Amino acid sequence: MTFDASQTAWDEKTQQFHGGQDWATLSNFVEDFSVTTNGLGTPRTALEAGRKAVDLCDHYPPANQEPAKSSLAAFLWPDSYQRNVNRLLLGNGASELIDLVVRKAPAGPWKPGPFSVQYKEYERSASTNGRPLLKVNDDSPAAIACIVNPCNPTGDYKPLNQLKKWVEANVQDGGFAVIDESMQPWHSPGFREDSMTSQTEFVADLYARRGISVYVIHSWTKLWSCTGIRLGSIVCPTEEHCQALKKIQVPWSVNCVALAFLHAVVKDEAYLHDTWTLTPRWRHHTVAALQEYFPNWLTSGEPFLSWVWIDTGDMIVAERAIQLAKQAGVPVRSGLPGYQQPSHLRIAVRSPEKFQILLNAWLPLRN
Numbered sequence: 001m002t003f004d005a006s007q008t009a010w011d012e013k014t015q016q017f018h019g020g021q022d023w024a025t026l027s028n029f030v031e032d033f034s035v036t037t038n039g040l041g042t043p044r045t046a047l048e049a050g051r052k053a054v055d056l057c058d059h060y061p062p063a064n065q066e067p068a069k070s071s072l073a074a075f076l077w078p079d080s081y082q083r084n085v086n087r088l089l090l091g092n093g094a095s096e097l098i099d100l101v102v103r104k105a106p107a108g109p110w111k112p113g114p115f116s117v118q119y120k121e122y123e124r125s126a127s128t129n130g131r132p133l134l135k136v137n138d139d140s141p142a143a144i145a146c147i148v149n150p151c152n153p154t155g156d157y158k159p160l161n162q163l164k165k166w167v168e169a170n171v172q173d174g175g176f177a178v179i180d181e182s183m184q185p186w187h188s189p190g191f192r193e194d195s196m197t198s199q200t201e202f203v204a205d206l207y208a209r210r211g212i213s214v215y216v217i218h219s220w221t222k223l224w225s226c227t228g229i230r231l232g233s234i235v236c237p238t239e240e241h242c243q244a245l246k247k248i249q250v251p252w253s254v255n256c257v258a259l260a261f262l263h264a265v266v267k268d269e270a271y272l273h274d275t276w277t278l279t280p281r282w283r284h285h286t287v288a289a290l291q292e293y294f295p296n297w298l299t300s301g302e303p304f305l306s307w308v309w310i311d312t313g314d315m316i317v318a319e320r321a322i323q324l325a326k327q328a329g330v331p332v333r334s335g336l337p338g339y340q341q342p343s344h345l346r347i348a349v350r351s352p353e354k355f356q357i358l359l360n361a362w363l364p365l366r367n
């Protein structure tokens with residue numbers, strides 16, 4: 001008996017749908033536009049480090065996640081990593097940490113960020129853990145509020161001052177605020193100053209004043225295009241909060257390949273420099289071409305982001321766009337499963353050459 005590749009990979013009755021699964025089933029696969037990974041591809045030196053680590057797979061990975069964890073701390077806080085490293089925990093993708101923190105939060109309702117839709121794993125975890133789910137427009141503060149900033153898929157972004165106000169207004173005293181900054185490092189070389197990870201005083205003050213615990217989650221599988229190796233981190237408000245998460249974390253959840261990859265990749269400054277230079281350029285090209293070819297489609301998202309959220313205005317058009325992209329070997333993410341936005345699509349930012357393949361596939365959609 002062989003596996004039938006035409007089936008969808010997700011058990012949609014049981015699991016939360018995500019993009020990134022079609023590529024393996026397409027015999028003419030060219031490029032995956034359905035995920036928000038970095039269009040530059042996986043950094044070479046880190047990939048090599050990961051490959052070498054496979055040779056050591058007859059040993060357990062270090063239980064303290066070192067030296068990779070300290071390397072990531074030095075990346076996040078170049079001037080004060082020793083003070084902060086014990087507030088950091090690595091995970092098997094951000095997904096593992098999302099589930100840990102949602103499980104650890106005090107009992108009570110969950111609420112999403114203020115954007116029309118957001119990445120669904122927070123809600124999935126809250127729901128499977130039996131929490132009441134508040135709607136986006138519900139004014140009441142929650143026991144745990146989770147905001148994806150920048151927001152995947154809409155591309156909205158709240159600068160720090162607004163983010164802080166949102167946290168103050170939407171979390172109950174004693175509750176948890178979880179801020180997902182997976183896409184925030186794309187911001188610019190100055191991303192750290194605009195990140196909640198730099199706001200140690202605000203975080204400490206909020207905890208002292210109202211008992212609110214602020215966590216910052218990163219999925220590193222997008223920035224460094226390594227979704228297959230699973231790599232994420234969480235910055236906790238205090239060392240004690242971090243230990244509480246570690247206590248319920250499965251040991252060795254981050255494998256030796258992911259740790260070696262991380263230890264190497266944070267030193268690859270050239271890759272980040274290229275990311276900050278090329279992503280906005282490629283994104284601008286993508287948006288300009290879409291506006292020229294499909295003037296009725298609305299594109300949204302900050303100019304620095306690695307994807308474009310598109311509203312075609314018509315669910316039939318969106319469905320056809322998804323089919324055409326798939327047939328051409330360049331799958332895109334439908335807005336329907338999970339996000340329930342049937343006229344929307346999300347496409348990754350890729351080089352103009354690769355984007356041209358997608359654009360050609362969509363020519364039959366022009367009026």
Ligand SMILES: Cc1ncc(COP(=O)(O)O)c(C=O)c1O
Nearest residue numbers: 093094095119152182219221232
């Ligand atoms: C905003 C956001 N957070 C978290 C994740 C989960 O990432 P990981 O692959 O690290 O589990 C994703 C993946 O798409 C994401 O977009």
